[in-house]
Amino acid sequence: MRPTMGTLDRMPVHHDRIGRTPDRVKDRPTWLISRAYARSTALLAEGFETHGDGLRGHHYRLLAALEQWGPTSQADLGRATGIDRSDVTGALTELEARGLVDRKVDPAHKRRNVVTLTPAGADALRRLDGVLDDIQTAVLAPLTAAQRRQLLDLLARIAGADRDADVIE
Amino acid sequence: MRPTMGTLDRMPVHHDRIGRTPDRVKDRPTWLISRAYARSTALLAEGFETHGDGLRGHHYRLLAALEQWGPTSQADLGRATGIDRSDVTGALTELEARGLVDRKVDPAHKRRNVVTLTPAGADALRRLDGVLDDIQTAVLAPLTAAQRRQLLDLLARIAGADRDADVIE
DNA sequence: TGACCAATATTGGTGGCGCCAACATAGCAG
DNA sequence: CTGCTATGTTGGCGCCACCAATATTGGTCA
Numbered sequence: 001m002r003p004t005m006g007t008l009d010r011m012p013v014h015h016d017r018i019g020r021t022p023d024r025v026k027d028r029p030t031w032l033i034s035r036a037y038a039r040s041t042a043l044l045a046e047g048f049e050t051h052g053d054g055l056r057g058h059h060y061r062l063l064a065a066l067e068q069w070g071p072t073s074q075a076d077l078g079r080a081t082g083i084d085r086s087d088v089t090g091a092l093t094e095l096e097a098r099g100l101v102d103r104k105v106d107p108a109h110k111r112r113n114v115v116t117l118t119p120a121g122a123d124a125l126r127r128l129d130g131v132l133d134d135i136q137t138a139v140l141a142p143l144t145a146a147q148r149r150q151l152l153d154l155l156a157r158i159a160g161a162d163r164d165a166d167v168i169e
Numbered sequence: 170m171r172p173t174m175g176t177l178d179r180m181p182v183h184h185d186r187i188g189r190t191p192d193r194v195k196d197r198p199t200w201l202i203s204r205a206y207a208r209s210t211a212l213l214a215e216g217f218e219t220h221g222d223g224l225r226g227h228h229y230r231l232l233a234a235l236e237q238w239g240p241t242s243q244a245d246l247g248r249a250t251g252i253d254r255s256d257v258t259g260a261l262t263e264l265e266a267r268g269l270v271d272r273k274v275d276p277a278h279k280r281r282n283v284v285t286l287t288p289a290g291a292d293a294l295r296r297l298d299g300v301l302d303d304i305q306t307a308v309l310a311p312l313t314a315a316q317r318r319q320l321l322d323l324l325a326r327i328a329g330a331d332r333d334a335d336v337i338e
Numbered sequence: 339t340g341a342c343c344a345a346t347a348t349t350g351g352t353g354g355c356g357c358c359a360a361c362a363t364a365g366c367a368g
Numbered sequence: 369c370t371g372c373t374a375t376g377t378t379g380g381c382g383c384c385a386c387c388a389a390t391a392t393t394g395g396t397c398a
Contacts, residue, residue: 021251024236024294025230029305029317030209030308033206033209034384035324038251039327041354057203065191065194081190081191083355086357087355089378090377109365109374111374112374135199136197140198142326143327154319158309159207207355210356210384225383226384242346251385256386280393282347
């Protein structure tokens with residue numbers, strides 16, 4: 001019994017440890033995945049906000065694709081990054097406004113835009129890489145090196161389930 | 170050189186296998202997590218749509234919390250499920266309209282609403298459980314039983330990093 | 339007691355991200 | 369030439385996380 005409060009028992013709900021997750025939910029893989037995702041996106045949002053000049057995940061993915069594959073059409077960028085064509089358009093417009101990419105019509109295929117990474121874009125990508133690296137280590141902080149490798153391996157299997165199917169066939 | 174096209178080499182981009190993820194991105198934990206999340210949410214959305222009567226993740230979490238802890242205030246529901254208070258309000262309104270929960274003012278604490286799971290709500294929860302179970306097995310399909318246990322353990326560690334911190338201290 | 343502060347429920351709004359539909363245009367295949 | 373497909377763009381939707389402001393209520397404390 002606690003001090004100085006006679007009516008304690010009419011409190012049907014105030015278990016000291018509500019705030020836990022319901023049992024039905026807390027061990028479900030989809031729940032754990034969503035929690036891990038929530039945690040990583042929170043860190044990403046913070047990192048992008050404080051060191052990302054207002055850029056976000058879309059922008060990083062596009063810059064990375066351009067750095068790796070060189071000048072690319074928007075449609076191919078979308079396929080390479082898993083970003084919808086329409087969202088590619090919007091993100092590229094923002095990147096172009098910042099001078100991080102260059103966009104012009106492909107003279108040989110006039111319906112295409114050829115998107116090119118500018119030097120400033122490459123710089124931005126390198127900066128973001130640093131930010132992202134820090135975030136990765138923060139996310140994986142609770143794990144040992146061996147556990148990290150394991151997790152990445154396992155995640156790759158379930159994350160790439162459809163794509164592997166596409167690739168293999 | 171391919172046939173019938175002299176100007177082929179000004180085509181820097183048409184690798185036959187674009188559609189992969191940039192190397193800079195594809196092994197990052199946050200990326201893999203987001204892919205796993207995308208996969209699981211796609212399955213969840215499909216499952217909820219075809220067998221969920223239009224309910225979504227929020228609703229399931231709330232029903233599960235109510236089933237486990239009994240009548241609960243909205244604020245506590247929010248804390249228990251990680252759903253923002255404002256979103257709790259909206260989701261409960263929908264659940265109430267379907268007769269799955271009952272919401273009335275706590276006579277002892279008039280600023281609180283006591284939310285109660287109705288029998289229909291318990292039924293809906295059980296139905297959703299079945300749907301969710303199927304989705305879990307679909308998500309984990311590429312893994313062996315041992316790998317599944319491992320993945321869940323590792324995810325729990327990184328997913329619960331903050332909460333554990335809260336609990337431990 | 340009265341003044342002040344904290345918690346609650348609600349309303350309304352933001353933003354990221356994934357996705358889809360419609361459209362005009364351009365290239366390709368028959 | 370006639371479809372059919374690919375491309376880029378615009379506009380919209382839905383889910384989820386989050387935040388701000390407000391009215392109400394409870395509890396605290398000087």
